[in-house]
Amino acid sequence: MDTPISSTDAQVGSLPQPYLLFLGDTSEPAFAKTAFGLSDWAGDRCVGEWSCGATVSTGLPLLTPGEAVARGARGLVIGVANAGGFIPERWIAALIEALEAGLDLVSGMHMRLADIPQLAATATRLGRRLIDIRTPPHGIPVASGRQRSGKRLLTVGTDCALGKKYTALALARAFVARGVAADFRASGQTGILIAGGGIPMDAVVADFEAGAAELLSPAASPQHWDVIEGQGSLFHPAYAGVSLGLLHGSQPDVFVVCHEPGRRHMLGYPDFPMPSIEEVIDLTIRLGRRTNPLIRCAGVSLNTGKLEADAAQALLQAESRRLGLPVADPMRGGAAFKQLVDAALQLSSDT
Amino acid sequence: MDTPISSTDAQVGSLPQPYLLFLGDTSEPAFAKTAFGLSDWAGDRCVGEWSCGATVSTGLPLLTPGEAVARGARGLVIGVANAGGFIPERWIAALIEALEAGLDLVSGMHMRLADIPQLAATATRLGRRLIDIRTPPHGIPVASGRQRSGKRLLTVGTDCALGKKYTALALARAFVARGVAADFRASGQTGILIAGGGIPMDAVVADFEAGAAELLSPAASPQHWDVIEGQGSLFHPAYAGVSLGLLHGSQPDVFVVCHEPGRRHMLGYPDFPMPSIEEVIDLTIRLGRRTNPLIRCAGVSLNTGKLEADAAQALLQAESRRLGLPVADPMRGGAAFKQLVDAALQLSSDT
Numbered sequence: 140m141d142t143p144i145s146s147t148d149a150q151v152g153s154l155p156q157p158y159l160l161f162l163g164d165t166s167e168p169a170f171a172k173t174a175f176g177l178s179d180w181a182g183d184r185c186v187g188e189w190s191c192g193a194t195v196s197t198g199l200p201l202l203t204p205g206e207a208v209a210r211g212a213r214g215l216v217i218g219v220a221n222a223g224g225f226i227p228e229r230w231i232a233a234l235i236e237a238l239e240a241g242l243d244l245v246s247g248m249h250m251r252l253a254d255i256p257q258l259a260a261t262a263t264r265l266g267r268r269l270i271d272i273r274t275p276p277h278g279i280p281v282a283s284g285r286q287r288s289g290k291r292l293l294t295v296g297t298d299c300a301l302g303k304k305y306t307a308l309a310l311a312r313a314f315v316a317r318g319v320a321a322d323f324r325a326s327g328q329t330g331i332l333i334a335g336g337g338i339p340m341d342a343v344v345a346d347f348e349a350g351a352a353e354l355l356s357p358a359a360s361p362q363h364w365d366v367i368e369g370q371g372s373l374f375h376p377a378y379a380g381v382s383l384g385l386l387h388g389s390q391p392d393v394f395v396v397c398h399e400p401g402r403r404h405m406l407g408y409p410d411f412p413m414p415s416i417e418e419v420i421d422l423t424i425r426l427g428r429r430t431n432p433l434i435r436c437a438g439v440s441l442n443t444g445k446l447e448a449d450a451a452q453a454l455l456q457a458e459s460r461r462l463g464l465p466v467a468d469p470m471r472g473g474a475a476f477k478q479l480v481d482a483a484l485q486l487s488s489d490t
Numbered sequence: 491m492d493t494p495i496s497s498t499d500a501q502v503g504s505l506p507q508p509y510l511l512f513l514g515d516t517s518e519p520a521f522a523k524t525a526f527g528l529s530d531w532a533g534d535r536c537v538g539e540w541s542c543g544a545t546v547s548t549g550l551p552l553l554t555p556g557e558a559v560a561r562g563a564r565g566l567v568i569g570v571a572n573a574g575g576f577i578p579e580r581w582i583a584a585l586i587e588a589l590e591a592g593l594d595l596v597s598g599m600h601m602r603l604a605d606i607p608q609l610a611a612t613a614t615r616l617g618r619r620l621i622d623i624r625t626p627p628h629g630i631p632v633a634s635g636r637q638r639s640g641k642r643l644l645t646v647g648t649d650c651a652l653g654k655k656y657t658a659l660a661l662a663r664a665f666v667a668r669g670v671a672a673d674f675r676a677s678g679q680t681g682i683l684i685a686g687g688g689i690p691m692d693a694v695v696a697d698f699e700a701g702a703a704e705l706l707s708p709a710a711s712p713q714h715w716d717v718i719e720g721q722g723s724l725f726h727p728a729y730a731g732v733s734l735g736l737l738h739g740s741q742p743d744v745f746v747v748c749h750e751p752g753r754r755h756m757l758g759y760p761d762f763p764m765p766s767i768e769e770v771i772d773l774t775i776r777l778g779r780r781t782n783p784l785i786r787c788a789g790v791s792l793n794t795g796k797l798e799a800d801a802a803q804a805l806l807q808a809e810s811r812r813l814g815l816p817v818a819d820p821m822r823g824g825a826a827f828k829q830l831v832d833a834a835l836q837l838s839s840d841t
Contacts, residue, residue, distance in 0.1 A: 222632050223631065223632045224697070249695070249697065280574065281573050281574045281728045282727055282728035283727075283728075284727030284728065284759055284761065284762055285761070340696065341695075341696055341697035342695055342696070342697065343695070343696050344600070344692075344693055344694070344695060344696070345691065345692055345693070345694050345695070345696045345699045345731060345732045345735065346575070346600065346692035346693065346728075346729060346732060348696045348731045348732075349727060349728045349729075349730070349731065350728060374780060376633055376634075376635030376700065376738055376780060376781050377632045377633035377634075377635065377697075377700050377701060377738075378697060378700075379700070379734050379735070379738055379777075379780070380696060380699045380700065380731035380732065380733075380734045380735030380738070381696045381697060381699075381731065382731075383730050383731045383734050384696060384730070384731030387727055387728075387730055387731070408635055410635065410636070411635060411780075422776075425773075426730075429725060429727060429730070429762075430727050
């Protein structure tokens, strides 16, 4: 059995692709975001999906591990990101079935595959790999706070699981399409699987959180953009510290606030109301200017996936008028998204 | 060689006391805060100090490891808390000398004693213990954000290493002296060595930071106080995420701002000016009310150790008038400190 690779080693070429996406027994789409992220942004590297009782679906063909292997799959990716990042006992039989069918296992959970004795024994017996991508690199330094060259955009959120990664991916793609040198910087397990590298910011020891963010977007040429995937929310009762360390270490010139209209409380925290977009803008500027005094908000990304096209367009326009900022759904593109991209690139050239 | 114990197991009785305090080659007193903390708050458990070229001193007798063993010492405590928590190569010979003289080693650094091959080999050969107290407990949950019974006070800071631990220790002692049920809750290595338990908050994986803070001050009887040692500063470019997770998970009813007059910039960060006390009060309330809407500032603790008594008294009074709050140096006690204790206890009974 190979040693599990760290995220910094997780180049796309070394991961066992293509993938079969495992949905566990998930009934909440927000918790299956790893599967959706891979299906949407790396669909050419996914042959299908499988579950042990999930009620959500990526729309990919439902395949058993044996069928997936017959179609060329080499790895089963755990496509679920639950709170706490644990692998429930009730998934183990399915994971063993995947190993026995010939698939390596790839996980972005906090819990390590190799720490589950049945999986470790089966993988060793069959010569399969257990790959934990939520492993930060060794030797992360304490943040220096020093400014570094290059431009940076960070996506921030009103909550978890509402579009920070998709927004960053779409912005990075749009920047490149305009001939701007840009890299998507993955800060979570799904982004790392899509990009083939990055740092799982929520798995870093707290003292080194901002230092890891400095590593994630290193000094670059002055016109280069790092488009950094945000994590959590400054208003999240459990994860705000992750968000603040990422904000401080990223030193973003520009940020985009991501929100899902209609979400009434923090996901999984019914006693915690959502913050307003204005509150997130205000607090991000207040905290972010500690390491980049020129930080500014370029606009807002709304996840309108639950709305019809007309209703979505009307909402984007109304919110843009209300806030006085570009407001777009990157997955719908169009003029609104073009304005958001314009605003991000223009703001920075002002500074 | 024993397995290194975790902080939750680090009961005073199981640590190799009394201690010889090791100062390394430290020239900055703020980095020797573990040695000073033990000397000041657990002096009856320290026989002396030793170094390999340090220019700071706790005032305890300078003893070689052999002399310390002759006076009953059982453990050498690394009394230094440098940025990054590493053990420099140039200390290794001294640490080996301590092992050979008959002392176990106790460390609160991020770097593990047992990960240094020469120390591991020497300890194994001699049957000595290598005890890393900066090891968080296993199985820390994600924060729930739920309110829990009991009262909580958190010390917060304008920066690191300026009195958050001393203030919490002094307040907890003062509460008990008034017949109030109170526990000091240690969140860092020195506090853990003093208290015999606690959680090293800066060594917790970032996703679980607020959850660890919830564990650190569990539900208690309604009139019981947890007096929680703060960490870092919300304005620190490297450690603000630790401070925010601790604030959110502690859900303090009351906080006390700790500051060192005359400090011009963040320790080790000359490009980062110190925040004002008012800024710290304002930001702590703004962020803290997310998990405890009733959070209030009881007053300010000034570390006036570098001032003469008269100058210190004048400063405490002037700052109290300026801020409209009790301002005391807990190490000087007196009427000002009594007012601070009154304010903490009274504020909470209002709520």
